[in-house]
Amino acid sequence: MAGITAMMAVSAMACQFALLRLALPVAPSTAVMTGNLTNAVLSLLDTMSRSEPSKASDAARLRASLHLLIGFFGGCVVAAAAVTYLGDWAWSFPVVLAGVEGLCDTALCAHGLSITLMSGAPLAIINGPVRNQIALNSGHNALGHGFRANATIGRALRLVTMNIGGARPHGVTKATLGHPGQYSFLVAENEEGSPWEPLHVERGFQKEDSVITLFGGTGFFQVADFASNTAERLVSTIGGTMGGGINNYREYPLMSDTVLVLSPEHAHTIARDGWSKRDVRKFDVVI
Secondary structure: OHHHHHHHHHHHHHHHHHHHHHHOOOOOOOOOOHHHHHHHHHHHHHHHHOOOOOOHHHHHHHHHHHHHHHHHHHHHHHHHHHHHHHOHHHHHHHHHHHHHHHHOOOOOOHHHHHHOOOOOEEEEEEEOOHHHHOOOOOOOOOOOOOOHHHHHHHHHHHHHHHHOOOOOEOOOEOOOOOOHHHOOOEEEOOHHHOOOOOHHHHOOOOOOOOEEEEEEEOOOOOOOOOOOOOHHHHHHHHHHHHHHHOOOOOOOOOOOOOOOOOOHHHHHHHHHOOOOHHHHHHHHHHO
């Protein structure tokens, strides 16, 4: 039924442009495919069926239509080849391009991330509709393996810092040990499962905007708490771990900005007691 409907719609458009040609023979087509294909077919039939020599206008119209159709066909071939042979690159490229713009922003200090002994790397945080459009994983194992779009974008940004920025080991990169995030470092926020507004909305964007945020960070440290069932107890565990559980420097890691990634279960436990993101930040800084 869908195929029949589509064919009827195309036929109706073709009839429309055929009538337009009869009424206004020299009027240009406003649709690349249907209008020009109709013009080309009609011009070709006129040229083949007339007993007298074809008019110059028929040949000119045919050439113009064929020129546009060849261009349209070439664009279709390029697009199909991109999807077939480049795979997720074809869909992920706009996100990668936005990430490269972020890497070039002096506020990030990508060069400093590369030369520090602390094994820094830009963490890409993706928000907005693009997450679902390119099948980014923001659920189970969101920071892990198994999802091509996540790996593709994160790896592409790392390759840019290496091949364009020159951040290679034993050269510009001075990381003492490094960490796996220097291969691919990306997470998409589970906005649908969060009780709070997403990161990009906090930072002034609209919810329908697709946004990439880059954060210069070191490796992960997981906090496990299977007992706490209130906001204060749970956030106390998190803050205590952040403030001293992995201490190798005074007030590390709270000596600078830190990204806290919460699972939906913990986020809802905290929000159920009326706590906001701001409350979590304030409490963890105080303790």
